Amino acid sequence: MKNSKYFIIAAFVVLFLSSCKKDNYDAPAADFTGRIVYRGEAIPVEFDQVPFELWQSGFGNNSAIRVSVAQDGSFSAKLFDGNYRLVFSENQGPFLWRKNSAGRQDSIALNISGSKVMDIEVTPYYMIRTPVFAVAAGKVNASCKLEKIITDAANGKSIEKVTLYTNKTQFVDGNNNNGIQELSGTAIADLNNLSMSVNIPTMVPAQNYVFARIAVKIAGVDDLLFTQVTKLSF
Structure with a gap:
């Protein structure tokens, strides 16, 4: 019984330490900022109604990071370093987004290594x-x-x-x-x-x-x- 008691206590300690380790992961620190532009001129839109998506392969996560665009056409996101694919959903925004050879929404390869400033060119x-x-x-x-x-x-x-x-x-x-x-x-x-x-x-x-x-x-x-x-x- 005493050994069982110690085993249960040890198990709780391991679980507690594991939980603390998960909670203590570093937050994303890289700033990804820029504007939606046409020939260098910002495209103003309605606040939070024209987002784009960032997809990152691996890490067991297949969901997209949604990045909002402000009224003035600017955006800002906190990210982990890594490789991403940037894409606008079909029919998103008062503009056309590039298509690939199959006629589908194309994506932009994006490498984040520290903070990055980038304008995204669209055709309104x-x-x-x-x-x-x-x-x-x-x-x-x-x-x-x-x-x-x-x-x-x-x-x-x-x-x-x-x-x-x-x-x-x-x-x-x-x-x-x-x-x-x-x-x-x-x-x-x-x-x-x-x-x-x-x-x-x-x-x-x-x-x-x-x-x-x-x-x-x-x-x-x-x-x-x-x-x-x-x-x-x-």
Whole structure:
């Protein structure tokens, strides 16, 4: 009985030490940062709605690491050193991602050895050019031009709508806004001359500034293309 008692105690000690060893593994320390870009220009999107995936073989782990993209098109992730494959899921983002010879989503080989900064090049369906925001007579007025980047018949798409959003905080999108005006794609006569306006609502508590951005909804594409957020004082 005494030997059995000592054996049980020893087993508990081994299990405890094993548990502590697992809990004391080093956390990922490498910073992987960058932007989603087209020809060096960041692609603004809706916060946390256009993630990409990092896959790492081995270690008994076949799941992907999901990396969020911020409103301004930037991203940041903490990783272990090693080799990864970077890929966007099918139909993810207001852009086309590269395809492999089989016509499937291609991936980028990525080696992490210490911190790494890298921009990820994509091909957007459109780009929003020369956005201008101004406040006058209790309204936010905005104008811009749209450049169609993908023009071939197989992949080119039309515009479903263009929207001006305002909000009292710097998070501005379809779910976070206090003012909105939509312009239907069928109502757009000239891609080089778009204008919209939104009444500035009463805000509680009161503040003398508002944030604004323009979004483009592309037909058949879930994720919107945005301008950067602009702060306007009045």
